[in-house]
């Protein structure tokens with residue numbers, strides 16, 4: 001294989017492909033396959049995202065909404081124990097014994113989710129983010145998380161991202177798959193940018209969707225603790241106590257910048273044109289309208 005083609009292939013040391021989707025090697029094809037039959041309860045909630053789209057943010061919001069002890073700081077439970085990863089059950093959580101409503105987090109494409117979920121059982125909160133910011137966030141993340149292949153050259157990382165040769169595969173396939181099959185799910189769509197613009201409204205939408213009534217004061221407390229600045233200071237929200245096998249290499253932070261439009265600080269004019277050439281026509285077919293910076297909407 002030529003050097004160029006080699007550079008495009010994700011290393012098998014880090015990922016495997018299962019039914020057209022790349023997974024990190026800290027799960028197994030058997031575990032992913034078993035999820036098809038995973039039994040869903042009506043009260044279950046799934047936070048579903050493509051990587052770097054606001055997953056941890058939404059996890060923290062759900063923890064704050066659902067758990068008084070999390071909200072008032074009397075409980076100190078790690079986010080990944082409170083809301084475990086469905087396809088990466090790294091702490092071997094017993095999913096059956098989680099208190100109701102159980103909340104899971106996942107990067108699964110729609111077609112690999114549990115069958116019950118695809119029959120409108122349980123609830124899905126799907127959060128998406130403009131893909132240029134996703135790309136830049138993903139690039140920085142891959143430099144400091146042990147389980148991701150580090151690709152120092154941003155050009156190569158971008159080409160892999162555009163070709164779907166990264167963990168969770170192609171951004172467009174993920175988002176369009178979920179949008180096109182929305183009717184199969186009981187689903188709420190949110191964007192990172194709307195959360196950023198008006199966090200309170202996003203929190204209220206989530207409360208309404210999951211049928212949780214909170215007082216004004218409680219809502220205020222959720223919103224306050226879910227801001228970027230306050231989450232950065234919260235070790236639970238900032239994933240400071242990660243297990244060693246997925247820990248950080250020490251060059252970055254989980255909550256890095258938390259802004260809309262950071263891609264402008266990273267992508268050259270040529271890279272931006274290349275990105276648009278590959279993805280922009282496709283993006284325009286999506287029902288979600290992305291915000292590229294806080295002053296402009298598509």
Ligand SMILES: Nc1ncnc2c1ncn2[C@@H]1O[C@H](COP(=O)(O)OS(=O)(=O)O)[C@@H](OP(=O)(O)O)[C@H]1O
Nearest residue numbers: 051052053054055056057137227228255256257258
């Ligand atoms: N409260 C709050 N406000 C604004 N932005 C926030 C917040 N919490 C997390 N983030 C940003 O979300 C990005 C990480 O995305 P994910 O949590 O989806 O990453 S992961 O897929 O779970 O690895 C990552 O984005 P970047 O800063 O652009 O890298 C985080 O900083």
